[in-house]
Amino acid sequence: MAFEDIDNLPINWAEHEDIAMKLYERFGDDFGQDKIYRIRFTSLLEWILEIPNFEGTKEGSSENHLELIQAAWVYEWRDNQ
16 A cells, blocks of 8 residues: 555544544644634534545544544644644
8 A cells, every 4th residue: 555545544433543633634723722622522523524534424423532532633733833
């Protein structure tokens, strides 16, 4: 598999870090730690479902998944500061 093909692999709910990276790629520094933790889950869910190659469904989401994704997004943001 070529390196660039990694971006085309399917993403599912359990891949919190991959989802967080995609959210950071999309929003960059528009959302810092405090703003990330204040995002409504309805907005977060919508943004996740818009990620290219995301194969999860709205029905497959859970509060636990969204909390873990939020935390992973904060770590991704911190790593890029």
